[in-house]
Amino acid sequence: MLQINNLSNTVGDKPILKGLSLSINAGEVHAIMGPNGAGKSTLAYTLGGRPGYEVTGGEVRFAPLPFRGGAGGGAAPLDPALHETASPTPNPSPEGEGDLIDLLSLAPHERAAAGLFLGFQYPVEIPGVSNLQFLRESLNSQRRVRGEEPLSGAEFIKLAKEKAALLGLDMEMLKRPVNVGFSGGEKKRAEMVQMGILDPKLAILDETDSGLDIDALRVVGAGINAIMRKPDKAVLLITHYQRLLDYVKPDFVHVLSKGRIIKTGGPELALELEREGYAEVVAA
Amino acid sequence: MSALALPTRRAEDWRYSNIEAAASVWPVPAPERIVLGPGEQGARALLQDAADDAVVVRDYVITLAEGARLDFHLLNSGGRLGRVTFDVRLERGAHFGLHAAVIGGGEQTLEVVTTVTHAEPDATSEQVVRTVLGGRATGNYLGKIGVAKHAQGTDASQSVKAMLLSRQASANAKPELEIFADDVKCAHGCAIGELDKQALFYMAARGLDPQTAQTLLLRAFVAGVFDGIADEAERERFEAAALSKLETLAKLEGLA
Numbered sequence: 302m303l304q305i306n307n308l309s310n311t312v313g314d315k316p317i318l319k320g321l322s323l324s325i326n327a328g329e330v331h332a333i334m335g336p337n338g339a340g341k342s343t344l345a346y347t348l349g350g351r352p353g354y355e356v357t358g359g360e361v362r363f364a365p366l367p368f369r370g371g372a373g374g375g376a377a378p379l380d381p382a383l384h385e386t387a388s389p390t391p392n393p394s395p396e397g398e399g400d401l402i403d404l405l406s407l408a409p410h411e412r413a414a415a416g417l418f419l420g421f422q423y424p425v426e427i428p429g430v431s432n433l434q435f436l437r438e439s440l441n442s443q444r445r446v447r448g449e450e451p452l453s454g455a456e457f458i459k460l461a462k463e464k465a466a467l468l469g470l471d472m473e474m475l476k477r478p479v480n481v482g483f484s485g486g487e488k489k490r491a492e493m494v495q496m497g498i499l500d501p502k503l504a505i506l507d508e509t510d511s512g513l514d515i516d517a518l519r520v521v522g523a524g525i526n527a528i529m530r531k532p533d534k535a536v537l538l539i540t541h542y543q544r545l546l547d548y549v550k551p552d553f554v555h556v557l558s559k560g561r562i563i564k565t566g567g568p569e570l571a572l573e574l575e576r577e578g579y580a581e582v583v584a585a
Numbered sequence: 586m587s588a589l590a591l592p593t594r595r596a597e598d599w600r601y602s603n604i605e606a607a608a609s610v611w612p613v614p615a616p617e618r619i620v621l622g623p624g625e626q627g628a629r630a631l632l633q634d635a636a637d638d639a640v641v642v643r644d645y646v647i648t649l650a651e652g653a654r655l656d657f658h659l660l661n662s663g664g665r666l667g668r669v670t671f672d673v674r675l676e677r678g679a680h681f682g683l684h685a686a687v688i689g690g691g692e693q694t695l696e697v698v699t700t701v702t703h704a705e706p707d708a709t710s711e712q713v714v715r716t717v718l719g720g721r722a723t724g725n726y727l728g729k730i731g732v733a734k735h736a737q738g739t740d741a742s743q744s745v746k747a748m749l750l751s752r753q754a755s756a757n758a759k760p761e762l763e764i765f766a767d768d769v770k771c772a773h774g775c776a777i778g779e780l781d782k783q784a785l786f787y788m789a790a791r792g793l794d795p796q797t798a799q800t801l802l803l804r805a806f807v808a809g810v811f812d813g814i815a816d817e818a819e820r821e822r823f824e825a826a827a828l829s830k831l832e833t834l835a836k837l838e839g840l841a
């Protein structure tokens with residue numbers, strides 16, 4: 302579903318990612334751990350297309366959500382990428398889930414429409430814009446790019462209620478401005494409600510567990526499983542602790558250090574890291 | 586305020602204006618007078634969305650007697666030059682409220698010029714101005730507050746914020762205080778900024794196209810300016826006009 306080959310970048314002229322490679326298949330959950338400043342958030346932002354995160358080398362290929370481009374529809378934005386894969390040498394993904402496109406050639410909002418979701422380490426506050434309005438506009442903007450019909454107000458509210466209930470978030474919170482005045486834990490919970498509503502194909506969750514109390518951690522873990530544990534979806538969890546991985550069991554655990562994946566293992570690697578620290582494990 | 590002679594840039598309240606445009610309609614009509622007697626309450630609103638090539642100069646001279654209250658709502662978004670001025674005199678305990686949205690693009694010069702004189706004790710004034718500028722537009726707010734020597738208990742506030750969508754747009758905000766009394770509360774805040782880049786990326790990461798994202802942020806920025814319009818139909822008319830102008834701006838900046 303996602304193939305990152307030898308990705309390098311700079312942030313404010315400073316090289317951060319230095320030849321990072323990682324492959325994620327549909328149905329898998331991957332966890333990335335690594336010391337502060339290793340480049341974990343940078344990887345998430347770069348995949349999301351954040352301005353200022355300059356790609357200097359490598360490539361990222363991604364199998365997007367199906368795109369129902371009718372003739373002349375408002376669906377032009379994804380075209381360049383699709384044209385590319387329609388060339389004589391298509392690039393089918395290993396599990397045959399469809400052609401891969403060049404993710405980095407898409408604008409940030411097109412990446413979201415293609416099925417990429419970023420859970421932010423620090424969710425952004427947007428005064429004056431309610432969660433409901435924000436999410437409805439976002440969802441319909443994605444659907445427009447994919448050539449799908451927009452959801453009506455009633456359909457949207459039903460969906461929002463369902464996902465808020467799944468994450469145990471009061472519907473009233475969704476009427477408030479995006480993240481404004483939310484506690485750290487509420488922000489993370491709200492992020493997962495957003496994910497539920499937008500229903501992405503690949504979720505990259507940057508320290509979604511930080512700021513959550515013990516009960517919230519369980520609810521959010523269950524929410525991630527309910528929304529993303531499906532054969533056609535995948536998750537990349539960025540975390541410092543085993544605790545979230547108790548709920549969302551990873552298939553692979555990677556160690557990111559100094560801009561590269563330096564070690565990959567199964568779920569036991571996270572336990573090992575927690576027991577012994579990065580220095581020990583990396584040296585071994 | 587309606588001098589017969591064409592003003593020059595040397596005049597304090599014309600220094601950022603478009604004199605050449607003003608000349609084309611000079612001399613302008615005499616100012617409109619609004620007079621409220623003791624204890625009277627009034628509400629006025631001006632939706633100034635003249636055509637792009639129009640020149641609009643509107644002057645108000647307002648006198649509010651003891652305990653009177655006037656709430657003025659303004660959308661200033663039309664014309665090559667759109668200039669609205671207020672010369673307000675407040676007597677004891679009177680209140681003047683101005684809530685204005687200024688939205689312009691292209692080559693527009695849009696101005697709000699106020700002189701609020703707290704002539705007697707205990708009068709209050711509140712001015713809220715939200716400005717959004719794209720293209721090569723200029724937005725000016727010149728706001729003078731004068732407090733007479735014996736006007737104790739004055740409470741005057743100015744909240745002025747401008748958002749620039751393009752590098753060629755410019756906003757001038759000049760609050761000015763002339764205070765001769767000492768028991769006076771005057772608060773003014775001015776801020777000129779650009780759209781929050783972090784918010785824009787967050788919105789894009791959720792799939793919002795840049796135009797819609799910009800429009801949502803701008804809408805939030807001016808939201809609230811017209812909340813105080815009591816008549817619902819009128820409030821909606823102002824909101825709709827502001828929104829459509831914002832959408833036009835966002836579209837133009839998106840193409841830039």
Ligand SMILES: Nc1ncnc2c1ncn2[C@@H]1O[C@H](COP(=O)(O)OP(=O)(O)OP(=O)(O)O)[C@@H](O)[C@H]1O
Pocket residue numbers: 312313315317335336337338339340341342343344422
């Ligand atoms: N705008 C910037 N200019 C220069 N350096 C930056 C900028 N933003 C981030 N960095 C640097 O990039 C490096 C990687 O940061 P990043 O946020 O990706 O780390 P991280 O692995 O997510 O760390 P943490 O575990 O603390 O969240 C850090 O050294 C950071 O200081």
Ligand SMILES: [Mg+2]
Pocket residue numbers: 341342343422507
């Ligand atoms: Mg980080």
